[in-house]
Each structure stands twice: as structure tokens, then as C-alpha cells.
Amino acid sequence: MRFLLPFFLLLSSLVVVLPGCEPKEDIVTTDSSAKLEFAEDTVKFDTVFASVGTVSKRLWVYNRNARAVRVAEISLQNRPGVNYSLLINGDATSTARDVEIRGKDSLLVLVRATIDPTPSDLKPFLVVDDLRFRTNGNEQLVKVLSYGQNAYFHDAERIRRSTTWRSDKPHVIYNSVLVERGATLTIEAGARIYSHAGSFLVVQGRLLCNPAFQPTGELKPEDRNFVRFQGDRREEQYREVPGQWGGIQFDTLSRDNVVRFTEIKNSNYGLFFFNRRNYQPHPNVLVENSLFSNISTAGSGFGIDGAALLGIYGDFVVRNTLITNCEQYALFGVGNVNQLDYVTVANYPRLLHDKPSVLLAPSIEINKMPTPPVAPRLTIRNSIVWGTNKDGNELAFANGELYPSTISISSSVLKTKEYDNTNPLGQRKNGNILNPTEGPAYLFKSTPIRFRGKTLDFQLDTLSPASNKGLPLPGLTRDLLNRSRNSSTPDVGAYERVNP
The missing domain is CATH 2.60.40.10 (Immunoglobulins)
Incomplete structure (x- = not known):
């Protein structure tokens, strides 16, 4: 033991003089x-x-x-x-x-x-x-x-059975909502839907938007019975800003969708069919008495330009509807069937646009892969296609000479260079007013060009060349706001002009 004692004293001295070791953590x-x-x-x-x-x-x-x-x-x-x-x-x-x-x-x-x-x-x-x-x-x-408010919140929600969204509180979509196959989403009259940036309402099943509302008299544009879709930013500076949310996308197998008395605004797309392999029958939607505005994918990073109605092999029937201020397209149809009756396309976006408001094409490239070429079909009756396209061409057909027999346009006011007596489609005017040189400034009551600063109003002016130029269409006797149309010479477009 006496030999161990000096050893312990030496060890103790070393511990005192050696620097401390800090733990690694x-x-x-x-x-x-x-x-x-x-x-x-x-x-x-x-x-x-x-x-x-x-x-x-x-x-x-x-x-x-x-x-x-x-x-x-x-x-x-x-x-x-x-x-x-x-x-x-x-x-x-x-x-x-x-x-x-x-x-x-x-x-x-x-x-x-x-x-x-x-x-x-x-x-x-x-x-x-x-x-x-x-x-x-x-x-x-x-x-x-x-x-921030009392509402129904739908966060990455999957709707697996038929569901009704009521109108007693607003609905807020975050991280998108999916309506699965076999399910139907019904949205009541007066419902308000606010969607977060990048969010979509994706419909694999069926969408019935405002299916039961039956107005009894004339409506106001702000009528509370309209269903309203828009972005979730409620501040005043976001009131008319395009591209705030995704839009409503329909899947390949979605059928018999109905959108009535509905406003869709400030999105990348309004209604969007994505059926890139042209599966039959096409998904389809009936749109009646509705409004689309401020649609744009500018800066969003998506690979397909924005449109209020984008049909990639998906079919539209549109009646008594206003489409306005779309920075890319109001209607872009690829190999699909489109019927427009009493539709007003009044395209006055914030920036002078270089794309036609209405474009048809037999095919499109998606991720550098072309879709199957199919001749699109277009019927336009008693409608207006107008805007501020810098080339003066709001109606255009990609490779239109290949499908002249599938295009029928009558009794409409058109701003177009392609659809006239000398165009490749080779069709007669069919009662259309093409590129009027007199009166285009008075086509509508108020536009960003005429009466700048006033509230936009795309009802017809008293001097409008679209007044009393339509032909009666069976079953379509009332306009977007449920006003009676002239039984013999109705006005062209979504609105029947009301005399002061």
C-alpha cells in the first residue's frame, strides 16, 4: 500500500494540471x-x-x-x-x-x-x-x-361519398380537395368557397354546383344566390388579382357535371379537363348563367397556359355566361367538343395579351409529348368574342384547314382575322358581324378602355352592334340575369339589353 500512495498522489497532480476535456455534444x-x-x-x-x-x-x-x-x-x-x-x-x-x-x-x-x-x-x-x-x-x-374566421375548412380532404357543401358558412380549401370516383359533391346556392394558393378542387366523380336554384325574377350581378369561388386573400388589393389559386379540375372519368349560377375568379384555370389520352366518352360539363374572370397562370410554373375553360379532350356546353379578363385564354379546346350559346367573351386583361381569347387545336404537347391528333368541334351561336389581342385576332384555329367541317359559327360578333370570307376554313359569314369598324367602342357599357376607372360592365351599350342581331334559340329565352330575351331578335351575348 505504501508504494501505491505516491502513485495516487502523482495521478491527482496530473488531473489538476491537465486541461479539462469538454464533452463532444x-x-x-x-x-x-x-x-x-x-x-x-x-x-x-x-x-x-x-x-x-x-x-x-x-x-x-x-x-x-x-x-x-x-x-x-x-x-x-x-x-x-x-x-x-x-x-x-x-x-x-x-x-x-x-x-x-x-x-x-x-x-x-x-x-x-x-x-x-x-x-x-x-x-x-x-x-x-x-x-x-x-x-x-x-x-x-x-x-x-x-x-381567421368561422368557416368549414377542407385541408387535403378526400370526399369518398356523396356530400353537400352548405351555404351557412364559407368553405376554405387548403392543400386541395379531391372528390373521389363514385362520389358527388353538391354545392348549395349562395355558398362561398375560398381556396388557398396552389389549391385545386379535383373532381374524379361528379360536381353539381348550384343545381337546384331557380330564380323567380331578375337577378343582380351581386345576387347572394350565386356560388362564388375565389382565393382566400380577402384584402382589398387582392380583389381582382389573377392566379391566386388553382381552379376546378375534372378527371378522365368524370361525367355529367353541372355548374350553374356560379362565379369563378382569380384562379390559374376556371374549369379544366385533363384527358390527355383521349379516353372515350369524354368528361363533360354543362355551364349555365355563370361568370369567369381574372384567370392566369403567369408566373405559376405550370406547363399549360391558363384558361377559363381548358378542355384537353373534355367537352363544354356553355350558355348565358360571361368570360372576361383572362391573360392567356378564355377558351382553349384541344380535340374536344365545345358549344357556346349566348356567351360573352370580353377579354381586357391587365396586360396586352398576345394569345387569342378562343383557340382550338387538334393536339398539344405536354412535357414535350404530343397528345393524339383529333379534330376539335366548335359551335358558337349568338355570342361575342372580343378583346384587346395585340394582333386583333381573338378567335383562332391551329391547323384549322384540317377541320373546316367541324366549325359552325352564326349570329355572333367576332374580332378575328381567321374567320372571314377569305379564311382557310372557307365558310360564309352566317349572319356574323366580323371586326366591325363602326361601333366597337360602344360594344359594352364600360370597359378598361372606355370610361377608364368605372366599374366594368359588359352588358350592351345602347349603340352596341350586338343589339338585336341574334336568332331565337329554343329553350334559351332568358339571359344571364334571368331577364326575358326578345322573342324574335334577341341580343347577342350573355346579357339582353334593358331599355332605360
Whole structure:
């Protein structure tokens, strides 16, 4: 034992003089590959905030690295509409800096949302913010999502059985909604549907939009019985901005869809058929007494241009309908069947457009692969196709000389260079008014060109060349607003002119 005692004294001395060894999990790494992981990619406040002020949600942040990391900044952007705050390590803040997380450890972040519970029609339904983490030069984002009003919320919903969307509260679509095959979605008169950016209503089954509404008298454009689709941004500056949400897409096997007394606005597409292999019979929809406006895919990254009605081997019957201010197409038909009766296409988008408002084609390339060539069919009666195309051509046919017998246009007002007495289709005018040199400025009551700054009104002016130029069509005796049409010489377009 006496020999061991000097050994222990020497060992003790060495321990005192040797430098301390820091555990690996406390050593901070600056390696840019040392990223964080999160328990979820979205902090979602799924409570309805009509009567709730402040709610907190937890977000676990994981450091899977062997060494510690120093998070240079944890912050919120705090966009308008809701007040978010953070609680990190017991400190309430909107921004935290130099937060260390030990190796193989985690950090709990509490996110608080304070929303004014006072009811307001202008308050956004969905308020999305970014929770930002900056670590070793990397920036990672976690979405923060809040609902701002009392509504039905459909988040990545799959409708597997026949369902009715009621009109007692608004409906909000987030991450799209799918109506599965065999199911029917019925939307009641007066329903309001607000869709988040990039979200679609995808119909594999059947859509019946406002199928039962029967007006008893003249309607106003703002009539509460119309079903309204639009983006979920309710602020005034978003009221007429195109491309805020996806649109309504119909699958190959979707049949006998009906859209009546409905407004669809501010989307990438209005109604969209995607049947690229031309399966028969085509999916189809009947559109009556409806309005489409502010449609555009500009800057969206999609591979197909936007259109209020896009039919890739999917068929449209459209009656008493207004289509306006589409930055690409009002109607783009590929190998499909289209019938337009008493339709007004009044295309005055924000930018001077270089595409025709109505375009037909036998085929289209999708991801550099052409679809099967099929002659499209188009019947236009008592309709208007007009706009500000820089080439003066609002009606065009790709390879139209190959299918002249499938095109029939009569008693319509057209702005077109292709459809006249010398065009390749070789058809007579059939009572059409082509490119009128007198009166085009007075075609409509109010456009962005005429009476700039006034509310747009695409009803016919008293001097309109479309007045009393139609032929009666059986069963179509009332206009978009349920007004009686002249029984012998109706007006052309969606609206019958009312004498002051």
C-alpha cells in the first residue's frame, strides 16, 4: 500500500494540471451541413378564431448532429392579419438570436397566435407566416398557419361519398380537395368557397354546383344566390388579382357535371379537363348563367397556359355566361367538343395579351409529348368574342384547314382575322358581324378602355352592334340575369339589353 500512495498522489497532480476535456455534444460546430430537423413542417392553429383570442402551439426542433449548433436567428415575418410571438427558453420574443442546441438534443419553441375575435368580412380566412431558422449559413422555414374566421375548412380532404357543401358558412380549401370516383359533391346556392394558393378542387366523380336554384325574377350581378369561388386573400388589393389559386379540375372519368349560377375568379384555370389520352366518352360539363374572370397562370410554373375553360379532350356546353379578363385564354379546346350559346367573351386583361381569347387545336404537347391528333368541334351561336389581342385576332384555329367541317359559327360578333370570307376554313359569314369598324367602342357599357376607372360592365351599350342581331334559340329565352330575351331578335351575348 505504501508504494501505491505516491502513485495516487502523482495521478491527482496530473488531473489538476491537465486541461479539462469538454464533452463532444457541447462543442459548437460551424459546418454548413449541420442542419436542423422539425417535428412538423407546419405549425397549424386549427381552432376557429371567431371567438378565441390567443392560442399556443408547440414545435419541437431537433439537432441530430453529434455536436452542438448555434442558431443565429429564430424569427417570424409577422405578416398582416395576425400577431404571432415566440416563447423560447422561457423568454417571450418575436426574434431570438444565438440559441444553442446541444448535440443529439432538442429545443421546444412555443408559437402564440393572437387574432382579433371581432367578426369582420375583410379579415383573411387563412393567415400564413414563415418561422425562420438561420444556422451556419442555412435558412430553414416552417410554415405557421392560422384560420381567421368561422368557416368549414377542407385541408387535403378526400370526399369518398356523396356530400353537400352548405351555404351557412364559407368553405376554405387548403392543400386541395379531391372528390373521389363514385362520389358527388353538391354545392348549395349562395355558398362561398375560398381556396388557398396552389389549391385545386379535383373532381374524379361528379360536381353539381348550384343545381337546384331557380330564380323567380331578375337577378343582380351581386345576387347572394350565386356560388362564388375565389382565393382566400380577402384584402382589398387582392380583389381582382389573377392566379391566386388553382381552379376546378375534372378527371378522365368524370361525367355529367353541372355548374350553374356560379362565379369563378382569380384562379390559374376556371374549369379544366385533363384527358390527355383521349379516353372515350369524354368528361363533360354543362355551364349555365355563370361568370369567369381574372384567370392566369403567369408566373405559376405550370406547363399549360391558363384558361377559363381548358378542355384537353373534355367537352363544354356553355350558355348565358360571361368570360372576361383572362391573360392567356378564355377558351382553349384541344380535340374536344365545345358549344357556346349566348356567351360573352370580353377579354381586357391587365396586360396586352398576345394569345387569342378562343383557340382550338387538334393536339398539344405536354412535357414535350404530343397528345393524339383529333379534330376539335366548335359551335358558337349568338355570342361575342372580343378583346384587346395585340394582333386583333381573338378567335383562332391551329391547323384549322384540317377541320373546316367541324366549325359552325352564326349570329355572333367576332374580332378575328381567321374567320372571314377569305379564311382557310372557307365558310360564309352566317349572319356574323366580323371586326366591325363602326361601333366597337360602344360594344359594352364600360370597359378598361372606355370610361377608364368605372366599374366594368359588359352588358350592351345602347349603340352596341350586338343589339338585336341574334336568332331565337329554343329553350334559351332568358339571359344571364334571368331577364326575358326578345322573342324574335334577341341580343347577342350573355346579357339582353334593358331599355332605360
